[in-house]
Amino acid sequence: xxxxxxxxxxGTDGIxxxxxxxxxxxxxxxxxxxxxxxxxxxxxxSRRVILGEDTRESSRWIAETIAAGLQKAGIEVLAAGxxxxxxxxxxxxxxxxxxxxxxxxxxxxxxxxxIKVFASTGLKLPEDEERAxxxxxYRMLERGNGVFPSRLSMEPVPELASRxxxxxxxxxxxxxxxxxxxxxxxxxxxxxxxxxxxxxSDYGMRVRTLADQPxxxxxxxxxxxxxxxxxxxxxxxxxxxxxxALDGDADRALFVSTDGRIVxxxxxxxxxxxxxxxxxxxxxxAVVGTVMSNLGLELxxxxxxxxxxxxxVGDKYVWEEMQRSGVNLGGExxxxxxxxxxxxxxxxxxxxLEVLRLMAEQQCSLGELxxxxxxxxxxxxxxxxxEKIPLESLPRVQEEIEAGQKRLGSSGRILVRYSGTEPLARxxxxxxxxxxxxxxxxxxxxxxxxxxxxx
Numbered sequence: 001x002x003x004x005x006x007x008x009x010x011g012t013d014g015i016x017x018x019x020x021x022x023x024x025x026x027x028x029x030x031x032x033x034x035x036x037x038x039x040x041x042x043x044x045x046s047r048r049v050i051l052g053e054d055t056r057e058s059s060r061w062i063a064e065t066i067a068a069g070l071q072k073a074g075i076e077v078l079a080a081g082x083x084x085x086x087x088x089x090x091x092x093x094x095x096x097x098x099x100x101x102x103x104x105x106x107x108x109x110x111x112x113x114x115i116k117v118f119a120s121t122g123l124k125l126p127e128d129e130e131r132a133x134x135x136x137x138y139r140m141l142e143r144g145n146g147v148f149p150s151r152l153s154m155e156p157v158p159e160l161a162s163r164x165x166x167x168x169x170x171x172x173x174x175x176x177x178x179x180x181x182x183x184x185x186x187x188x189x190x191x192x193x194x195x196x197x198x199x200x201s202d203y204g205m206r207v208r209t210l211a212d213q214p215x216x217x218x219x220x221x222x223x224x225x226x227x228x229x230x231x232x233x234x235x236x237x238x239x240x241x242x243x244x245a246l247d248g249d250a251d252r253a254l255f256v257s258t259d260g261r262i263v264x265x266x267x268x269x270x271x272x273x274x275x276x277x278x279x280x281x282x283x284x285x286a287v288v289g290t291v292m293s294n295l296g297l298e299l300x301x302x303x304x305x306x307x308x309x310x311x312x313v314g315d316k317y318v319w320e321e322m323q324r325s326g327v328n329l330g331g332e333x334x335x336x337x338x339x340x341x342x343x344x345x346x347x348x349x350x351x352x353l354e355v356l357r358l359m360a361e362q363q364c365s366l367g368e369l370x371x372x373x374x375x376x377x378x379x380x381x382x383x384x385x386x387e388k389i390p391l392e393s394l395p396r397v398q399e400e401i402e403a404g405q406k407r408l409g410s411s412g413r414i415l416v417r418y419s420g421t422e423p424l425a426r427x428x429x430x431x432x433x434x435x436x437x438x439x440x441x442x443x444x445x446x447x448x449x450x451x452x453x454x455x
Contacts, residue, residue, distance in 0.1 A: 012420030033069020081156025188224025288330030
């Protein structure tokens with residue numbers, strides 16, 4: 001019998017872990033397929049599910065195992081093969097599937113993997129459905145009855161990815177071009193590697209793709225949105241006009257200007273909000289960000305009469321707040337940007353096309369697009385943990401947080417939280433003075449390491 005080490009399978013971005021180990025062992029994956037299939041049979045008349053995967057060496061066997069579980073529950077499964085997560089979400093909604101399942105651990109190392117489930121709408125499953133499926137998975141594993149993992153060999157349908165590329169180009173429009181612009185795209189050796197050139201072709205640009213040769217183990221390895229130094233070097237060496245860095249499943253994008261400056265999701269939100277407000281297409285009088293969004297963005301938006309609505313970290317929380325508040329633009333500093341009028345999820349390729357369209361529309365560089373956004377000094381430190389002990393039960397950590405907040409004053413923010421997708425504690429400190437930010441962040445990180453027995 002398989003024993004899982006956590007009560008909740010679904011984190012902020014699906015089920016995630018080390019491939020081959022609980023909860024991504026064959027028995028649990030098979031049970032996920034059966035449980036999801038049973039849930040779909042009870043809720044919808046549709047009996048079709050679409051499956052997508054990223055380029056990790058484990059993605060194919062995980063996809064085949066969950067497909068076998070779905071088939072056991074009486075569900076027909078179609079394979080999209082390697083595709084981006086937002087591409088899978090688009091196909092799920094546009095092609096009328098009961099659900100979509102993406103096998104990916106996004107920006108994590110290749111040994112990790114994950115299972116993301118989309119409803120027929122192209123949105124991530126509501127938490128109550130995730131809990132119900134989780135309970136059934138536990139019941140199946142505890143009983144042991146019917147959990148005999150197998151694999152269902154599937155032949156990917158290549159035209160599905162082409163339909164997604166066509167959608168991206170329609171969404172970005174065809175009335176603009178950037179003749180002669182040099183674009184560098186870091187594909188992170190991930191899902192966008194095979195389609196990036198097709199997405200950015202026919203706009204008059206000269207496109208150079210980097211990290212576009214996946215081998216199963218090099219996804220996110222010293223490339224992509226977590227390792228921007230690779231793209232920065234390429235932009236500076238080739239004198240490119242713009243660099244775009246995707247992550248493993250291409251649901252986020254970060255940017256590098258021609259002088260090597262990094263522009264994150266806050267910069268994209270600022271540039272897009274100004275354009276949308278000017279054209280009268282921004283709704284809700286606000287932009288949705290997260291607790292990680294820089295205070296500089298909040299102040300810049302306020303000057304334009306807009307609010308910044310903050311949510312917990314996770315693009316699904318951003319989407320939920322956008323729906324509640326009637327806002328059509330939101331995202332995270334990490335590069336998940338949601339253009340609600342165009343898509344149901346953060347999409348790195350769509351975000352890149354929108355940035356390029358703004359550059360063409362305003363006849364300016366990326367640096368000029370983000371003028372007026374003063375970014376407050378911010379430090380983010382990740383600390384690997386063995387166990388996620390409640391932070392409020394760590395006196396030393398709480399003392400350092402209180403001392404740090406006093407030092408930073410009203411212009412500073414401190415956020416300490418556990419990652420919802422990795423065994424990490426994240427420390428974010430923001431303030432007016434870089435020296436204060438670094439010292440406060442270092443003190444909190446040291447207290448965390450000592451309190452968790454890692455120092």
